[in-house]
Amino acid sequence: MSEFEPKIVAFVCNWCTYAGADLTGTSRIKYASNVKIVRFPCTGRIDFMLLLKAFAEGADGIIVSGCHPNDCHYTSGNFHARRRWVIFRGLLNFMGIDVNRIQFSWVSAAEGAKWADVVNSTVTAVRELGPYTQYRKAADYLAQQDQSIIDGQEAMIIK
Amino acid sequence: MEELRKKAAELLQSGEVQMVIGYEEGTRHPRPCFISSADDAAKLIYDDRCTGNLAVYLTHKELIGGQKIAITASYFALRSILRLLTEHQIQLDKLVVLTVSAEKEVIQFATTDDITAYLQTAPVPAREDDKALIEKLNAMSPAERWEFWSAELSKCFKCYACRAACPMCYCTKCIVEENRPQWIQPWASTLANIEWHINRAMHMTGRCADCGACGAACPLGLPIHLLSHQIVQEVTDNFALDVNQAVSGDNALSTFKPEDKENFIR
Amino acid sequence: MEKRFITQASINRWLTKIVNDGKHLYAPVKKGDRVDFGRATSADDIVFDHIQTTQSAKSVAFPRTDVLFSYEKEKGKVQLENADLTAYPETVVFGLHPCDAAGFNPLGAIFNWDYKDEIYNARLQRTVVVTLACTKADEYCFCTSVNGGPGNTAGSDIQLTPVKDGFLAEILTEKGEALMKADEAAFEADRGDVKEEFLVKLPEKFDVKAVQEKLQTAFESPIWKAQSQRCIGCGACAYVCPTCACFDIQEDAHGTKGKRLRCWDSCGFALFTLHTSGHNPRQTQAQRWRQRLLHKFSYMPDRLSVRGCTGCGRCSRACPVDMNLSEHLSSI
Ligand code: SF4
Ligand code: SF4
Ligand code: SF4
Ligand code: SF4
Numbered sequence: 049m050s051e052f053e054p055k056i057v058a059f060v061c062n063w064c065t066y067a068g069a070d071l072t073g074t075s076r077i078k079y080a081s082n083v084k085i086v087r088f089p090c091t092g093r094i095d096f097m098l099l100l101k102a103f104a105e106g107a108d109g110i111i112v113s114g115c116h117p118n119d120c121h122y123t124s125g126n127f128h129a130r131r132r133w134v135i136f137r138g139l140l141n142f143m144g145i146d147v148n149r150i151q152f153s154w155v156s157a158a159e160g161a162k163w164a165d166v167v168n169s170t171v172t173a174v175r176e177l178g179p180y181t182q183y184r185k186a187a188d189y190l191a192q193q194d195q196s197i198i199d200g201q202e203a204m205i206i207k
Numbered sequence: 208m209e210e211l212r213k214k215a216a217e218l219l220q221s222g223e224v225q226m227v228i229g230y231e232e233g234t235r236h237p238r239p240c241f242i243s244s245a246d247d248a249a250k251l252i253y254d255d256r257c258t259g260n261l262a263v264y265l266t267h268k269e270l271i272g273g274q275k276i277a278i279t280a281s282y283f284a285l286r287s288i289l290r291l292l293t294e295h296q297i298q299l300d301k302l303v304v305l306t307v308s309a310e311k312e313v314i315q316f317a318t319t320d321d322i323t324a325y326l327q328t329a330p331v332p333a334r335e336d337d338k339a340l341i342e343k344l345n346a347m348s349p350a351e352r353w354e355f356w357s358a359e360l361s362k363c364f365k366c367y368a369c370r371a372a373c374p375m376c377y378c379t380k381c382i383v384e385e386n387r388p389q390w391i392q393p394w395a396s397t398l399a400n401i402e403w404h405i406n407r408a409m410h411m412t413g414r415c416a417d418c419g420a421c422g423a424a425c426p427l428g429l430p431i432h433l434l435s436h437q438i439v440q441e442v443t444d445n446f447a448l449d450v451n452q453a454v455s456g457d458n459a460l461s462t463f464k465p466e467d468k469e470n471f472i473r
Numbered sequence: 474m475e476k477r478f479i480t481q482a483s484i485n486r487w488l489t490k491i492v493n494d495g496k497h498l499y500a501p502v503k504k505g506d507r508v509d510f511g512r513a514t515s516a517d518d519i520v521f522d523h524i525q526t527t528q529s530a531k532s533v534a535f536p537r538t539d540v541l542f543s544y545e546k547e548k549g550k551v552q553l554e555n556a557d558l559t560a561y562p563e564t565v566v567f568g569l570h571p572c573d574a575a576g577f578n579p580l581g582a583i584f585n586w587d588y589k590d591e592i593y594n595a596r597l598q599r600t601v602v603v604t605l606a607c608t609k610a611d612e613y614c615f616c617t618s619v620n621g622g623p624g625n626t627a628g629s630d631i632q633l634t635p636v637k638d639g640f641l642a643e644i645l646t647e648k649g650e651a652l653m654k655a656d657e658a659a660f661e662a663d664r665g666d667v668k669e670e671f672l673v674k675l676p677e678k679f680d681v682k683a684v685q686e687k688l689q690t691a692f693e694s695p696i697w698k699a700q701s702q703r704c705i706g707c708g709a710c711a712y713v714c715p716t717c718a719c720f721d722i723q724e725d726a727h728g729t730k731g732k733r734l735r736c737w738d739s740c741g742f743a744l745f746t747l748h749t750s751g752h753n754p755r756q757t758q759a760q761r762w763r764q765r766l767l768h769k770f771s772y773m774p775d776r777l778s779v780r781g782c783t784g785c786g787r788c789s790r791a792c793p794v795d796m797n798l799s800e801h802l803s804s805i
Contacts, residue, residue: 136409188398
């Protein structure tokens, strides 16, 4: 059996991490190809729903990355984002959504090597965790309906 | 109770307020009532069973109009009132805030500081069942918690009673009704419900009074108020914000401190 | 109609046979401190002594989320595929009360009014309804005020009435007969039990004809505003109701393919009947509350000759602010 290759989606800011990832490439540093990068103007713009959508659409792991504190192009977008992540991560953990599948990082435009490292270590970690099927299963209302035309209760009754 | 009825009748008679929002006896539990004439003040009751958060009505424009209102606020409703004031949804000069203390004394608050002082000294109404369930959940592994929440939330049929019962859910257009783009799946199914509840809880950050009205309103008895409770916990633990204070502009997510701490960002 | 007698043990055997035959069995099951419909895999899961489930049984024919069709766009061509009407499971809904079974009549009247809703009809066709007559009621029940009753057989294929040491079984339709035959030996000969002796006595709470009469001229009445003051505008009352049929159409789109869904809607919501222009003919909660009552007790009887309420009392139990329907109706 071939080894599981996780799908990773990276939400990054335009000014630091995206530039940093670019530098990784131009410096010809090799890193895992599992990651699909989605570029945002700022980490402050990365709505938590985007992360949930990524999981629902098939991501096994997620990277969220932007400028280091005090380096935000818009002065404070990353500070706001940090607060949001603190709360979001706490809530996900309370709900049993696997927070180990989400890696948050600060990667500046000069940190090409750090980007490669963040991606590689995330891919390794998520590969160990395996595919995130539990979350995707919850998305399938058709499967739920075939089992249960009344409501979701059969999940409790049929074990 | 007599004291409260007398107070309400006085306020209405003198014309200081045009309506009193309080509780009356209902089919099984006390329910909200709205009194516009001193003669009806005898309907009013207030006791430990009055747990619904009446502050939810303060933003109902059809009900309130431009009237000056008196409200018999429970402990948690007082918190909600502070928050609604902070968010400029209500005005203190249009409001007479009353409560009945544990000693059965009717208190009328003059300032937000008075409310804060009361909240800091009065006993927080205990919710033992919730405490036990939270402890149980925290002792579980993440996988077990997922089992629990995905099973519970799979049942939600999106009646939005939880939203309707919450004083802080006063938006005229809710995020779940936003469909360009369609952020949250609007139908009822496990994931669609999880998305809804994560959003509801996130939007409560720094705003939730921890009153439990959302969970109490759920016709299916889903313990969704524990999600907003968790948010209160996170806000208190991480940003040292106090739910009993009304500090103008101190919103958990629209402000920050450069020295905010976390332990998970590389 | 045929009468039989069946013991609790035989019911369990019969139901087990039904489940083993591959039918889906939906019945009241325990959930925390509540009882609600759920899929039961064994007769032991089923609760027999509840007063009322939180939700109605309407989901067997009108689920909260249902696929109408799916589509896929490829090179400018659109492929449409209707919901597969033959894929719905053979279902037995067991242990619902007469007020729930009676709800299929108004529900069906709406789904077959001008357009015959194939999906609703196909689902119901594959469903056998086994009701449990009521020996208990609570302060919210008012079936007898809306021409129903604790032993009303409308909408039932089989009705069981708890009698001494077992149940009186009334086999009411061919569907019911066929279901009985799944294990006919479980059913003994009728013992001559008199059904009415075992039913709960539920006095009428209001005169529904008089209410209907008053509603004819009540459109502009100030009562709607007064009654609806405490209503917070949720969907609880409509979602638990066995006759509420309002739905919304949603789209589950993923790039070039997707599904069109039918989901429950409620007249309590502020967005209900909101037009794209921004205009809403039912702009205030008072108007929406009026819609709820008039629709059920005036428009439906006038147009469909069937009332939109069976007196199950669920809306009043579910309402977070105790909008008690029979109390409100009595006070009109
Ligand atoms: S989210 Fe729930 S607990 Fe928090 S204020 Fe709203 S109703 Fe109360
Ligand atoms: S009140 Fe309960 S069923 Fe209704 S939307 Fe909220 S959690 Fe879901
Ligand atoms: S309106 Fe209320 S009492 Fe009447 S059928 Fe619906 S839920 Fe039951
Ligand atoms: S009557 Fe009750 S359940 Fe119905 S919309 Fe109003 S508050 Fe919600």
